[in-house]
Amino acid sequence: xxxxxxxxxxxxxxxxxxxxxxxxxxxxxxxxxxxxxxxxxxxxxxxxxxxxxxxxxxxxxxxxxxxxxxxxxxxxxxxxxxxxxxxxxxxxxxxxxxxxxxxxxxxxxxxxxxxxxxxxxxxxxxxxxxxxxxxxxxxxxxxxxxxxxxxx
Amino acid sequence: xxxxxxxxxxxxxxxxxxxxxxxxxxxxxxxxxxxxxxxxxxxxxxxxxxxxxxxxxxxxxxxxxxxxxxxxxxxxxxxxxxxxxxxxxxxxxxxxxxxxxxxxxxxxxxxxxxxxxxxxxxxxxxxxxxxxxxxxxxxxxxxxxxxxxxxx
DNA sequence: TTAGATGCAAAGTCTTTGCAATTTG
DNA sequence: CAAATTGCAAAGACTTTGCATCTAA
Numbered sequence: 001x002x003x004x005x006x007x008x009x010x011x012x013x014x015x016x017x018x019x020x021x022x023x024x025x026x027x028x029x030x031x032x033x034x035x036x037x038x039x040x041x042x043x044x045x046x047x048x049x050x051x052x053x054x055x056x057x058x059x060x061x062x063x064x065x066x067x068x069x070x071x072x073x074x075x076x077x078x079x080x081x082x083x084x085x086x087x088x089x090x091x092x093x094x095x096x097x098x099x100x101x102x103x104x105x106x107x108x109x110x111x112x113x114x115x116x117x118x119x120x121x122x123x124x125x126x127x128x129x130x131x132x133x134x135x136x137x138x139x140x141x142x143x144x145x146x147x148x149x150x151x152x
Numbered sequence: 153x154x155x156x157x158x159x160x161x162x163x164x165x166x167x168x169x170x171x172x173x174x175x176x177x178x179x180x181x182x183x184x185x186x187x188x189x190x191x192x193x194x195x196x197x198x199x200x201x202x203x204x205x206x207x208x209x210x211x212x213x214x215x216x217x218x219x220x221x222x223x224x225x226x227x228x229x230x231x232x233x234x235x236x237x238x239x240x241x242x243x244x245x246x247x248x249x250x251x252x253x254x255x256x257x258x259x260x261x262x263x264x265x266x267x268x269x270x271x272x273x274x275x276x277x278x279x280x281x282x283x284x285x286x287x288x289x290x291x292x293x294x295x296x297x298x299x300x301x302x303x304x
Numbered sequence: 305t306t307a308g309a310t311g312c313a314a315a316g317t318c319t320t321t322g323c324a325a326t327t328t329g
Numbered sequence: 330c331a332a333a334t335t336g337c338a339a340a341g342a343c344t345t346t347g348c349a350t351c352t353a354a
Contacts, residue, residue, distance in 0.1 A: 056335070083233060099275075100278065135278065174353075210312085211311070
């Protein structure tokens with residue numbers, strides 16, 4: 001099941017849209033193809049700096065933006081308003097379960113809009129948003145450990 | 153059915169929390185008690201300026217923030233990341249149908265979390281988000297009219 | 305009277321833009 | 330080679346903070 005764009009697919013999309021394939025873009029594609037997590041522009045910038053010491057923030061931004069516009073990345077504002085990106089999904093419409101500890105996500109096939117929801121008269125639905133936030137198993141044990149430590 | 157805080161209730165809450173009741177706060181309470189719409193800090197500032205010509209942006213911000221922290225306002229990041237506020241809801245847990253034309257909202261009793269959703273093993277749900285975006289009847293006719301005019 | 309509220313100014317954060325130098329196709 | 334990409338610097342938008350003055354309780 002090919003759920004996300006691979007880095008190759010991302011690069012193909014860029015080429016198809018007339019963008020050039022630079023080293024930085026290759027690295028971005030790899031980063032997002034390999035990770036399930038949501039990354040902030042700053043996260044991405046920090047990562048890019050390890051590979052390209054002279055990289056600039058605005059270039060990272062520009063590339064995140066064009067990749068979002070093509071759909072190979074998903075742009076997402078968290079509950080707190082913070083902007084994040086992650087690799088785009090290829091599968092049919094779905095929603096996400098998001099761990100607020102590690103910000104990894106899992107797909108959910110369930111969509112609330114498939115239920116018969118009583119809407120206001122003549123309301124024309126254009127869009128919807130459904131996300132579940134919480135802690136995955138690993139992050140629960142992390143916070144348990146932290147609590148035990150602080151409580152002595 | 154008392155769905156939202158009235159302005160009096162908002163002011164009582166402020167007093168209970170040790171905040172002083174100033175003219176500006178009285179006006180903010182009235183504004184949000186009377187409106188169903190989401191307002192951006194700038195919207196609120198513009199409105200306040202009509203009543204208090206010398207009002208400063210930061211005071212509006214400060215008051216929006218303390219009112220949110222008490223729960224008499226709801227703070228909300230839209231799909232585009234923009235910050236908005238509206239009067240807090242008193243009724244039990246529910247979700248919103250939001251018109252992207254006028255940004256008025258309607259409550260929805262339906263909650264997707266009441267369904268049995270298959271979650272990843274041991275995932276501990278902390279929070280969720282569900283909103284439906286679209287156009288209410290009035291805003292549909294507005295855009296129809298605009299379209300006819302431009303196509304006319 | 306006095307702790308809290310306000311307006312002003314300035315700083316902070318995050319994001320975008322203009323431009324010359326560099327690199328891709 | 331031409332056009333796109335990059336890094337730099339600076340500007341923009343939005344939000345927060347410090348402080349002197351003013352005001353509600």
